Amino acid sequence: MTTMLVDRRASAPASVPQRPPNQTAMQITGRPYVSYSQLSLMRSCPKKFEFQYVLNAPKDFLPVSLVYGGSLHASLESFYRARLEGLTLSADEMKIAYQLAWQENLEQAGEGVPVKYGAKEDEAAVHALADRTIAAFLESPLATPKGNVIGIEEELRIVLHSDLPDVLARVDLVTSSDAALYVTDFKTSRSKWTPEKAQESSEQLQIYASAAADMAEQMALPVKLAFAILTKAKSPKVQILPVPTDPDRIAAMTESTVQTWSAIVAGNFYAAPHPMNCSTCPYRSRCSAFGGK
Numbered sequence: 001m002t003t004m005l006v007d008r009r010a011s012a013p014a015s016v017p018q019r020p021p022n023q024t025a026m027q028i029t030g031r032p033y034v035s036y037s038q039l040s041l042m043r044s045c046p047k048k049f050e051f052q053y054v055l056n057a058p059k060d061f062l063p064v065s066l067v068y069g070g071s072l073h074a075s076l077e078s079f080y081r082a083r084l085e086g087l088t089l090s091a092d093e094m095k096i097a098y099q100l101a102w103q104e105n106l107e108q109a110g111e112g113v114p115v116k117y118g119a120k121e122d123e124a125a126v127h128a129l130a131d132r133t134i135a136a137f138l139e140s141p142l143a144t145p146k147g148n149v150i151g152i153e154e155e156l157r158i159v160l161h162s163d164l165p166d167v168l169a170r171v172d173l174v175t176s177s178d179a180a181l182y183v184t185d186f187k188t189s190r191s192k193w194t195p196e197k198a199q200e201s202s203e204q205l206q207i208y209a210s211a212a213a214d215m216a217e218q219m220a221l222p223v224k225l226a227f228a229i230l231t232k233a234k235s236p237k238v239q240i241l242p243v244p245t246d247p248d249r250i251a252a253m254t255e256s257t258v259q260t261w262s263a264i265v266a267g268n269f270y271a272a273p274h275p276m277n278c279s280t281c282p283y284r285s286r287c288s289a290f291g292g293k
């Protein structure tokens, strides 16, 4: 298993040869890797994967949970980037980062693509929730993480298997102290998570642990994983839930990832309707399961 830092430059040197699975990924999705969110989407509905990553189809709407989650992530990112510079952002400055990201999300979706809100929810209510969540974040231990910040939205690639393209891990926050290298993934959630839910949902974190393993080895530190949950309640709560590293789970995940990747390469993009997926699916008007073509 090897890890490498992603080349963030717009174009990597032409002389760097891509592994054949990376070339295949490039042909299918336009990206020379596969990400955890791509794999997860392919598992939940292959047709939606095709709309999003193969056809790059226009969306009917933007689910508010995506725009809110992405914008809040951006405000946290700006907070930690400032910390790297020795600065502390105020709540107002974090709100500006949130608003800018919100606007950017709308612009990326294209003109006229509306945000879809839940029942009894509107833009003002969602922004008010963001204000309360930023305040809760600033009062929580997350605002003073253990050790030094060494990575924010860090992109690492891992080779899980020679038949697979590199798996991209975009790690929200990496900090280090004398005791450990801490890898934290932020989630927004309707309600609090239990330790069991954190354990069940830790597949993505285990990939991050593998991706950070080389860095940890160089620093002679163990990797410690955690979810940071920010709830979308009237009084938002901030939870930090540690998750043990589990190398055995990586082996099982590699096997299932090989199968998922084979289905992507075979173009096995069937619709898998499910109320949980379809009610918030922005491609519903195009989907054959709902009369689209």
Ligand code: SF4
Residues within 6 Å of the ligand: 045, 047, 048, 271, 272, 273, 274, 277, 278, 281, 282, 283, 284, 287, 288, 289, 290
């Ligand atoms: S509407 Fe449902 S079945 Fe169709 S692409 Fe979306 S999630 Fe899949």
